[in-house]
Amino acid sequence: MKHEVKEAGASVVVAFEGDIDLQTSPAAREALLEAVGMGKPVVVDLAAVSYIDSSGVASLVEALQTAKKGGQDLTLAAVSDGAMRVLKLARLDAVFTIHDSVDDAV
C-alpha cells in the first residue's frame, strides 16, 4: 500500500493505493490521523484501493470519529468497487459521506 497527502483548496486529501490489510492498516491509520490533526476538512481518496479489510475500515471509522470530535468533516471520495463492497457489508456506507470524485469533495 502507498499513500499520498496533498492540500486541495481548503481540504487535505489523503489518497491510498493498493491493499489496506492487517499489515498495512497501521500506516493507513497513522496517515489518516495525521491528516485530521491538520485541522482542515479531510477527503479520503479510495479510487486506487484494490482491497480493504476490517482493520482498514476500522482506521477509517476511528479517523471519522476523531474528526467529528474536533468539529471537522471527513468524507470519502471515488470509492473503488472493492472498498464499497466492504463498506456495504459492514453497513457503514451510510455512516460516511461519500462523493463520486475528489473534485466533488473538496
Next chain:
Amino acid sequence: MSNAQALPVSDTAAEDARRFQANLELLAEMSRDFAVSRDLDAALLKAVDHITCSVDAEGGALFLLDEAQENLECVACVGATEITGLVIAADKGIVGRVVQNDLGEIVRDVSKDPNFFGGVDEKTGYTTKSILCAPLTVKDERIGAIELINKRGGDGLFDPDDLHFLAALASSAALAILNARQAEALVEQERIKRELELAREIQSSLLPQAGGDTAVIAGVNQPAREVSGDFFDHFPLDDGRVCFCLGDVSGKGMNAALLMAKTASLYRCLGKAVLSPGRLLALVNREICETAARGMFVTMVGGIFDPRTGVVKLANAGHEPPLLLTPEGEFQAFEADGPPLGIIADPPTKDGYPETEIQLNGGSLWIFTDGVTEGYIDGEGTELGDAGVKRILAETGGKPLTERLQAVVGVIKPGEYGMRDDVTLLGVVDDVAARPPAETQGAAAAGSETIMFLRLPARADRLRVIRQAVRSALEYLVCEDEMTEEVILAVDEACQNVVRHAYGGRDDGEIAVELRRDGSDFLVDIQDFAAPVDLDTVKSRDLDDIRPGGLGVHLIREIMDDVQFVTPPAGVGNLLQLRKRLRTKAGAS
C-alpha cells in the same frame, strides 16, 4: 308523562285531535328530514320551527346536553332572537333547571324568576315575558330541553295547556333525536366494517400465491374475523433454496393484524439477506422488542428448505411444534427452543435462536397455528386436535400438497362457531423423485475434494498470499466475481483472527488453510496450532454499534453460509470451518 299531573287535562276532543295530529306530523317530519339529509342539526331546526308554530310562540330554541352532561348548547333556534351556538352550564337558567328536574315548567313572568338569564335580552333588545320549557328525555336518558318564548297574541303569556302540549311534542322530538343518533352510530359501524373488509383484502394479498399441483411448499390461511393475526410466507433464495415462515400474533383484531403485517414484512425483507433462520428470528425479535406495543408477542417458526437435498433448517420461537411425517407414516414433533418474539430482546444464544436440521428423506413437514387443532369439526364442540390433523395428513399422503392443506382446514366448521381462532397451515414436501438435479450430489457423497492446501507462518504479511490462493481456487471453480471478492474478504478476516490472537503476540506460530469443494459448496478449513479459544469471546458485532471491534467476525458471518469451530483432526489447536454455496459464472458448466 312526569309533568302531567300538575296540569289540567284538556277536555275538548277537537283540541286533542289537533295535538295528536301535530305530534304525529312532528315525528314523521323529523324522521324523514334526517333520513334524507343525514344532517341532524338541519332536522332539529325544522322540528323547532314546527313546534314553535304548533304552540303558537314567538320564538323557540332547542338545547342538547354534551356528552359529559356538563353543558347545554343551543343547536337550533327560530324566531325572536338568534342564540344558536350559545352554551350554558347544565344547571343554569330556566332551561338548566328543567333539565335537572326532568320536569316541564311554565314561567308566566320571567322578571319574577330568579333563575332567568337576562343576558340575551340585554344584547338583542328583545323583551322576554313568558317562557315555556320542557325536557327532552327518553326513558331515563336526558338529552336536553326545548324552550319557547312569548305566546303570540293576547298578553303574550303561556298557559298550562300549552305546557301540556309542548311536553308531548318534546317527548316525540327526543325519541326522534335518539333514533337519529343511533342511525348515525350504525352508519359509523358500517363504515368500519367496510374498512375491515378492505384491510382483509390487503392482508390476504400479503400471503404468497398458491402454487400448482406440483408445489413443494404451500400454505393456507383463513381468518376467524375480518382480519387475521396469523401469517405464513415462502420465497425463493438466490441459491435455489426456499425460505419460509409461519407465525401467530397474540390477540386478535386490528392490533394483531398490524403487528402481523410488520413481522411478515421484516421476515421477508431480512430473509433474503440473512441465510440462517436462527439469526433471522433473532433480528426480527430485536426489532419487534424495540417497537411493538407492550404485551403483544409473536410465536413463529422460520426455516430454509433445500428442495435438492430435502434438508430443512428450522428455528422455533415459542410456536406449536412442527410435525415431520416420514414416508413410513411416523410422526415426529420438534418442540420450540426459544421464547416467542417480542418478549426478550436478547436472543437465546449468541447465534440467535437455536436451529434444528431435519432431513425430510421423502417425507413432509407441517407447521400450523393452534386455530387448526382447536377448530370445531361438528356442532358439539369436538376439536380437530393433534390426532385429527395427523390422521388427515396420513390419509392424504401422495396427494398434491394444496389438496392436503384443504383437506385439513376443510373439516373445520366455517364461521365464528367452528373457527375459534385464525386457521393457518403450511406444508413442505420432499418429493425425492422430483428433486431438482443437484450436479453436486455425487461429489458430496464421495466426500470433498481438496483444491489447495497451504501451511505458512501466521504473520500479517502472509495474508496477501492467502488471499491470492483463495482467488486462484475460486477462479479454478469458475466462481462468480462478486462472490469471489466477498469470500476472499471472509477468509482473510478469519485468518487475521489467528494472526492477531492465536499465538498471543508470538510470531513463530503457523496457520494451515485448506480450500476444498464439497458438492456445490466451497469449504475453507483454517487451523492454528495454539491453545483452544474460548468460544464465548468470539462475539459477532452488534449492528447498531459502529465501533470497529468484532467487525471482522461480523463480515465473516455476513458473507459465509455457515461458520463453525470443529474438532481438529490431530486434536491440537483450533479448526474453523467456513462454508459457502458456490455461485458459478453464467454459462459455466
